[in-house]
Amino acid sequence: MDWMFFIPIVVGLLALWRPVYALSALVVLWPSYLWRTNMFGIPTTVLELSLYAILAAVMVLLLLRKLHWHWIILPKDTYWLLSAWAVAWLLATFMGDDRAAALGALKAWWLAPLLFLGLMIICVKSQVERHMVINSAIVSGVVVAAAGLVQLVGFRDTLQEGRLSSFFAPVAIYAAMYLGPLLALNVSLMIHGQRTMWRWIAGS
Numbered sequence: 001m002d003w004m005f006f007i008p009i010v011v012g013l014l015a016l017w018r019p020v021y022a023l024s025a026l027v028v029l030w031p032s033y034l035w036r037t038n039m040f041g042i043p044t045t046v047l048e049l050s051l052y053a054i055l056a057a058v059m060v061l062l063l064l065r066k067l068h069w070h071w072i073i074l075p076k077d078t079y080w081l082l083s084a085w086a087v088a089w090l091l092a093t094f095m096g097d098d099r100a101a102a103l104g105a106l107k108a109w110w111l112a113p114l115l116f117l118g119l120m121i122i123c124v125k126s127q128v129e130r131h132m133v134i135n136s137a138i139v140s141g142v143v144v145a146a147a148g149l150v151q152l153v154g155f156r157d158t159l160q161e162g163r164l165s166s167f168f169a170p171v172a173i174y175a176a177m178y179l180g181p182l183l184a185l186n187v188s189l190m191i192h193g194q195r196t197m198w199r200w201i202a203g204s
Contacts (some may be wrong), residue, residue, distance in 0.1 A: 002037055004035055004046050007029070007046050007050060008046065008049035008053040009053065011050040011054060012053030012054060012056060012057050013057075015053065015054040016057045016060065016061065019058055019067065019119070019123040020124055020132060021132075022057065023054065023120065023123055023124065023133060024132050025136070026047070026051060026054060026116075027137050028140045028143070029046070029047060030047065030140050031168075032047045033045045033046070033108075043104060045108075048107070051112055051119075055115055058119060058122060067122070067123070086110070090106075093105070120133070134185070134189070137182055138182060138186055138189075140182070141179055141182035141183070144166045144175065145166070145179055148166035148175060151165070151169070158170065159172075160172040
């Protein structure tokens with residue numbers, strides 16, 4: 001078995017024990033979309049497989065009534081926007097010239113985020129759990145940034161025109177696009193008093 005399948009298996013088993021821990025681990029593993037593999041001949045990534053593993057575990061917990069269904073009521077306008085978004089994706093998928101690429105984009109950029117949103121709504125129920133997931137995003141950013149600093153100090157020959165790319169080598173802009181929003185998140189937590197100065201410095 002491909003070693004990449006062990007990560008989704010571990011995350012899925014974690015979800016059977018504590019779904020919110022598995023979701024937090026998934027957030028830390030966001031960069032694992034770079035690890036590509038195949039499942040039944042269909043191209044996929046470690047991140048997607050981990051998401052599906054959590055989904056399967058949560059469905060088992062719901063069937064066994066060990067996890068209670070938790071949902072939120074959204075404004076009607078939100079449902080209209082989501083429906084329009086879905087229709088736009090489907091039209092773009094089936095009217096495009098490259099059907100395989102379009103289906104891949106639909107799976108990765110529409111289905112996977114929607115499944116992640118649903119799992120978050122069902123599994124994350126308290127303020128403490130929400131903070132856990134948010135802090136996991138900061139941890140992910142810290143790991144990516146630390147890898148970039150190691151690259152800057154010890155592997156300068158892998159830099160892209162002097163810019164670090166971390167796990168996203170050789171394209172530096174991908175690292176910037178990943179770290180930028182997480183830095184903004186960390187700054188906003190500091191501004192709103194949800195993060196101490198030392199934790200803010202560590203996360204930045």
